Amino acid sequence: MTRAGAWVVTIGDELLRGEIVDSNKSFLSERLLQLELETARHVSVPDDAAAIEEVLRDASRRARVVLVSGGLGPTRDDITTEVAAKTFGRSLVRDPRALAEIQAFFAQVGREMAPNNAKQADFPEGADVLANPLGTAPGFMLEAEGALLFFMPGVPRELYRMLDHEVLPRIQARLGGGGVVRSALLRTFGMGESNLDHMLADLVRGDPDAQLGFRTQFPDNLVRVVVRAREAVAAEAKLAALVGQVRARIGDLVIAEGEEGLEQVVGRLLVERGRTLALAESCSGGLIASRLTDVPGSSRYLLAGLVTYSNASKVRELGVPRELIEQHGAVSEPVARAMAEGVRRASGADLGVATTGVAGPDGGSAEKPVGTLWLALADAEGTVCYRYQLMNERWRNKQMTSELALDWVRRRLLGLPITDRTFPRLRGDAGGRG
Amino acid sequence: MTRAGAWVVTIGDELLRGEIVDSNKSFLSERLLQLELETARHVSVPDDAAAIEEVLRDASRRARVVLVSGGLGPTRDDITTEVAAKTFGRSLVRDPRALAEIQAFFAQVGREMAPNNAKQADFPEGADVLANPLGTAPGFMLEAEGALLFFMPGVPRELYRMLDHEVLPRIQARLGGGGVVRSALLRTFGMGESNLDHMLADLVRGDPDAQLGFRTQFPDNLVRVVVRAREAVAAEAKLAALVGQVRARIGDLVIAEGEEGLEQVVGRLLVERGRTLALAESCSGGLIASRLTDVPGSSRYLLAGLVTYSNASKVRELGVPRELIEQHGAVSEPVARAMAEGVRRASGADLGVATTGVAGPDGGSAEKPVGTLWLALADAEGTVCYRYQLMNERWRNKQMTSELALDWVRRRLLGLPITDRTFPRLRGDAGGRG
Numbered sequence: 103m104t105r106a107g108a109w110v111v112t113i114g115d116e117l118l119r120g121e122i123v124d125s126n127k128s129f130l131s132e133r134l135l136q137l138e139l140e141t142a143r144h145v146s147v148p149d150d151a152a153a154i155e156e157v158l159r160d161a162s163r164r165a166r167v168v169l170v171s172g173g174l175g176p177t178r179d180d181i182t183t184e185v186a187a188k189t190f191g192r193s194l195v196r197d198p199r200a201l202a203e204i205q206a207f208f209a210q211v212g213r214e215m216a217p218n219n220a221k222q223a224d225f226p227e228g229a230d231v232l233a234n235p236l237g238t239a240p241g242f243m244l245e246a247e248g249a250l251l252f253f254m255p256g257v258p259r260e261l262y263r264m265l266d267h268e269v270l271p272r273i274q275a276r277l278g279g280g281g282v283v284r285s286a287l288l289r290t291f292g293m294g295e296s297n298l299d300h301m302l303a304d305l306v307r308g309d310p311d312a313q314l315g316f317r318t319q320f321p322d323n324l325v326r327v328v329v330r331a332r333e334a335v336a337a338e339a340k341l342a343a344l345v346g347q348v349r350a351r352i353g354d355l356v357i358a359e360g361e362e363g364l365e366q367v368v369g370r371l372l373v374e375r376g377r378t379l380a381l382a383e384s385c386s387g388g389l390i391a392s393r394l395t396d397v398p399g400s401s402r403y404l405l406a407g408l409v410t411y412s413n414a415s416k417v418r419e420l421g422v423p424r425e426l427i428e429q430h431g432a433v434s435e436p437v438a439r440a441m442a443e444g445v446r447r448a449s450g451a452d453l454g455v456a457t458t459g460v461a462g463p464d465g466g467s468a469e470k471p472v473g474t475l476w477l478a479l480a481d482a483e484g485t486v487c488y489r490y491q492l493m494n495e496r497w498r499n500k501q502m503t504s505e506l507a508l509d510w511v512r513r514r515l516l517g518l519p520i521t522d523r524t525f526p527r528l529r530g531d532a533g534g535r536g
Numbered sequence: 537m538t539r540a541g542a543w544v545v546t547i548g549d550e551l552l553r554g555e556i557v558d559s560n561k562s563f564l565s566e567r568l569l570q571l572e573l574e575t576a577r578h579v580s581v582p583d584d585a586a587a588i589e590e591v592l593r594d595a596s597r598r599a600r601v602v603l604v605s606g607g608l609g610p611t612r613d614d615i616t617t618e619v620a621a622k623t624f625g626r627s628l629v630r631d632p633r634a635l636a637e638i639q640a641f642f643a644q645v646g647r648e649m650a651p652n653n654a655k656q657a658d659f660p661e662g663a664d665v666l667a668n669p670l671g672t673a674p675g676f677m678l679e680a681e682g683a684l685l686f687f688m689p690g691v692p693r694e695l696y697r698m699l700d701h702e703v704l705p706r707i708q709a710r711l712g713g714g715g716v717v718r719s720a721l722l723r724t725f726g727m728g729e730s731n732l733d734h735m736l737a738d739l740v741r742g743d744p745d746a747q748l749g750f751r752t753q754f755p756d757n758l759v760r761v762v763v764r765a766r767e768a769v770a771a772e773a774k775l776a777a778l779v780g781q782v783r784a785r786i787g788d789l790v791i792a793e794g795e796e797g798l799e800q801v802v803g804r805l806l807v808e809r810g811r812t813l814a815l816a817e818s819c820s821g822g823l824i825a826s827r828l829t830d831v832p833g834s835s836r837y838l839l840a841g842l843v844t845y846s847n848a849s850k851v852r853e854l855g856v857p858r859e860l861i862e863q864h865g866a867v868s869e870p871v872a873r874a875m876a877e878g879v880r881r882a883s884g885a886d887l888g889v890a891t892t893g894v895a896g897p898d899g900g901s902a903e904k905p906v907g908t909l910w911l912a913l914a915d916a917e918g919t920v921c922y923r924y925q926l927m928n929e930r931w932r933n934k935q936m937t938s939e940l941a942l943d944w945v946r947r948r949l950l951g952l953p954i955t956d957r958t959f960p961r962l963r964g965d966a967g968g969r970g
Contacts (some may be wrong), residue, residue: 118575120566125557127580132554141552142587146561146578153576210905234854258730324650381843387829388822391843394933395821406849409815409825409841411834419840419853449849471708496832 106142108134109161113172114256115148115181126261130169133265136315136328136480137273137283139167154185162190162247167273169265172256174239176218181252183224183242190246200231200240207238232268236260243272250276260523281311284337285328286345286483290355291364291509295323298352305347305524320498321505322357322364327349354518357509364508365393369458371515372403379511380451381407382420382441384432386503387460393504406449410441420444431470433458438476439487446480453514454480455507462496475503479510479520486510486520537690539682540576542568543595547606547616548690549582560695564603567699569749570719571707573601583607588619596624596681603699603709606690609852610652616687617658617676624680626660626934631836634668634674641672666702670694677706680926684710717743718771719762720779724789724800725943729757732786739781746778754932756798764898788952791943798942799827804948806837813945814885815841816854816875819865819893820937821911827938840883844875854878865904872910875920880914888914889941896930909937913944913954920944920954 110130117124122148131141142165145343147153154173161168172181187194201223208215225231225242225454228423231243232252237260244251254261254270266285274283280461290298295316302325306312331337349356358367372379381390381404391407394400408419413432416422423441430436438458447455455478475494478485492499513520544564551558558580565575576599581587582679586667595602607616621628636655642649645767659676664684668677670695678685686703688695708717708797724732729750736759740746748882749760761778765771783790792801806813815824815838825841828834841854847866856874865872880888889912896906907926924940926933947954 116682117562118565118578119569119574119751120562120564123557123559123562124578128551128554128557129550130554135553141554142582144552144558144578144580148576212900232881338868375624381821383825386826387834388817388825388841388843389829391817391822391845392820392826395845395895396842396934398895398930400821401845404843406823407843408852408853409822409829409838409843411825411829411838415840416880419842433904448852461829461832497830500826502831 106146106165107139107144108136108141108167108169108470109145109165109183110141110339111157111161111168111170112144112146113149113170114254115179116523117146117172118148124301126171126256128189129258129262130171130488132263133270134167134169134273136285136313136326137270138278139273149179149181151181151188154182155189158189158251159247162249162434165249168249168251169269169410171254171261173221174241174253174255176216176222176238177383179358183221183226184252186227186244186253190226191246192228192244194224195227196220197240199232200225203233203240204238207235215222217392227473227485230272232264234260236263241268241356243269259361279525281332282334282337283328283330284341285326286341287321287360288325288327288345288348289322289357289359289362290352291322291357291505292355293323293352298323298325299367301351302348305344306349310342313534314348317323319391321502354513357512362510363393364505368508368511368515369397369403371512373399375515377452377515378405378450379453379455380405380445380449380456381507382416382445382456383407383409384411384416384441384457385461386457386500387411387461389392389500389504390457392454392506393508395462405451406445408445414440420448433460433474433476434491435476435478435487438478439480439485442478442480442485442487452481453511455511456479456480457503457507458501459492461499465513473499475499475506477503477506479507479514481514488520541573542575542601542603543577543579543599544568545591545595545602545604546578546580546667546690547583547588547604548580549613551580552582553605558694559689560605563692563696564605564699567704568601568603568707568759570760571704571717572747572762573707573711582929583615585615585619589612589623590618592620592623592685593681596683596685599781602683602762602944603683603688603703604685605688605695608656608675608687608689610650610672617655617660618930620678620687621660624660626637626662626677626678628658629661630654631657631659631665631674634659637667637674638672641669651860664706666698668698670697670840670889675702677703687739715764715766716771717762718766718768718770719773720775721758721794722759722761722779722782723753723756723791723793723796723915724759725756725939726789727757727786728884732757732759735785736782739778739785746774748782757934785858788947788950791946794843797827797969798939798946799831802942802945802949803828803831803834803837805946807833809949811886812839812884813889814879814883815941816840816850816879816888816890817841817843818845818850818891818935819895820891820941821845823938824889824941825890825933827942839885840879842879844966850875854882862915867894867904867908867910869912869921869923871908872912873914873921876912876914876919876921886915887945889945890914891941893933893937895933907933909933909940911937911940911944913941913948915948 127144142194173180193323209263241254245292311330313328317324388409421444441456442454459475466472475490480489548705559579588694673689675688737820745764747762751758763774842848855878875890878889880954893909909924
């Protein structure tokens with residue numbers, strides 16, 4: 103039997119009880135494909151020594167690369183490391199450097215290390231330890247039965263980082279035929295996947311060592327740029343050049359490089375520029391404020407967030423003239439403008455942002471159907487206000503509204519244009535008009 | 537080797553390429569648990585005859601029940617049925633009734649049946665056909681190697697329906713001793729999983745036909761009540777009685793039956809009782825407002841939500857006396873009370889709720905460590921205010937704070953007590969004190 107490219111193994115009782123949807127497997131397989139490694143099998147087993155041993159034995163004999171996630175924690179249920187040692191006839195060895203890192207992690211978050219956390223510094227003899235700066239469980243690489251096995255934590259953000267920073271480079275070094283792969287992730291907002299593909303595809307056409315991948319993470323789209331070269335220096339130069347070409351075409355749609363979300367980006371920009379923000383949210387219902395306050399330190403720049411769901415609170419808290427609402431309705435350009443200007447004035451913030459719209463599923467009319475959104479941004483230069491027509495259900499409309507609003511703030515802080523043409527093809531579900 | 541309860545097998549290239557997250561497996565395993573069948577393994581293989589044959593052979597020899605999903609479509613890639621026939625030495629037989637149903641399905645949706653759809657009426661000899669009113673691919677049951685194998689489509693809604701209507705009753709009839717199973721799901725908040733277990737376990741002790749299952753869905757805990765009886769009427773009566781006993785013990789912790797969240801429950805109670813609500817959120821940062829406005833129609837009862845992240849906005853928008861903040865700090869009982877009373881007064885709402893705390897990771901002190909939360913609720917009867925000490929990271933502290941606040945509103949509307957003893961053992965990470 104020829105060896106398969108890869109097997110992906112996830113471990114945990116909660117998976118087999120159906121308590122959580124295991125999205126790690128699809129993530130791992132997608133990343134492996136970038137190295138041209140196809141996954142032949144996904145297997146999940148409970149925290150059971152015999153089951154783990156069996157699947158590790160099978161996988162190590164049948165695949166070139168085995169990615170394992172889960173069971174590296176400090177509790178009694180977490181037995182992956184000791185079962186791996188037993189399966190491949192290795193003893194467990196405590197790694198002093200890993201122990202110091204776990205201790206440092208606890209010190210950093212201001213908690214005391216429990217004694218059983220020390221077991222997370224134990225690894226099978228001969229293992230190569232994989233750093234985990236985001237958590238207490240380091241991973242490890244083992245060569246056994248002719249396979250490369252990687253053991254990683256099950257916590258998604260720890261797993262994602264370890265895969266990109268520790269695992270893929272090692273796979274590349276061992277199996278990549280001497281070449282070096284480098285990749286970058288660009289988070290974009292404002293254009294659909296197929297349009298992005300259409301805009302960018304020719305940049306890599308005919309080059310077997312360059313690749314663009316597209317993936318939706320509503321309401322954003324992620325563009326992964328992957329290049330290959332003989333040497334690291336050349337790969338990095340090639341990556342920088344290709345990322346530069348991508349940015350030259352869709353630069354103002356790129357929110358961030360890496361996994362950062364728009365709330366982090368906007369927060370950082372506000373701090374850097376010493377600007378403050380206030381929100382008057384109607385149809386977004388507090389979601390913009392909640393996203394911004396997910397970021398530590400947001401009290402420095404978020405001066406106020408008002409959820410003015412009722413007309414009375416628009417009048418009372420924002421000083422929107424009652425006649426304006428009576429004449430134009432709460433979902434209208436004059437009211438959106440008055441809300442943004444009102445919250446800016448009341449709070450003394452540099453920027454005021456307002457949303458008013460029909461979130462659905464009820465409350466729509468022929469003139470203002472469900473999904474109608476008026477967005478306004480007021481600052482010292484004046485007020486910008488445009489209408490969008492969203493087409494999703496309530497929850498997605500709120501998400502899209504919050505992303506649009508935060509992107510307006512980003513654009514304003516970066517000096518990028520905000521016009522009704524800014525989002526010409528917002529995945530077909532929002533087209534600006536003034 | 538003794539047989540496992542169940543294996544779950546999903547088939548499709550798209551799974552192994554990581555193009556979609558396979559949520560079918562967790563769904564299937566969760567449902568099997570209701571019949572007391574534990575899943576021992578999840579396996580996914582591509583649309584490849586050898587791989588499918590191997591996993592079907594393994595699974596049928598090692599599990600009592602094998603649930604297979606995917607590969608029943610009309611295309612060339614869909615080979616599950618013919619591989620199943622080959623694996624178990626059966627010929628393929630066209631089923632005239634299934635063919636008629638497929639033709640009827642196309643007629644109903646006004647489309648012409650393509651010739652290759654006819655292959656979806658082919659089944660291994662001896663198979664029991666499973667109806668699929670939502671799509672063109674019927675499923676089938678096969679007995680082989682001592683196992684019951686069920687083959688289902690991969691499209692989630694078709695799969696879900698087929699499982700509930702066709703598969704579980706057959707498993708029940710074969711393995712369940714002929715009885716009928718009924719279950720209910722209770723969503724609880726305020727007590728940890730192990731304490732719930734401790735409080736309730738004796739209700740089903742010694743009764744092989746009654747079972748309680750516990751599962752955390754942070755910050756809630758779900759209690760699944762499962763009973764079995766000879767006849768449907770008896771099963772329903774038994775279920776109602778057991779649910780009644782559970783409620784008698786932990787009634788005020790039960791937020792809802794079914795999948796409803798606290799924002800829906802609170803919204804419904806506010807409508808039913810004709811009451812209105814206003815929020816002054818500091819450490820919860822708008823999350824309570826955002827959750828409430830996820831519910832359609834929330835503008836009827838949510839009069840205002842203020843995210844008063846800065847001290848200035850606490851003073852300006854809520855009328856909190858500046859001296860109070862200077863004297864006690866923003867995270868303090870007097871300020872929490874003043875915020876709740878201030879937002880109630882300003883908005884004219886029946887209930888005013890306020891949160892102020894240290895969300896983390898920075899900003900803690902010895903006296904007010906990260907996770908300190910003051911929660912206050914003001915209404916015509918006065919103001920309740922207690923302190924909690926949360927122990928999670930920022931995101932989970934926000935979630936927990938919003939759940940506590942909404943639960944206080946629920947309790948107030950239902951006339952249930954709110955005291956510092958309300959949550960004596962909040963999963964060990966929050967203990968009220970006045």
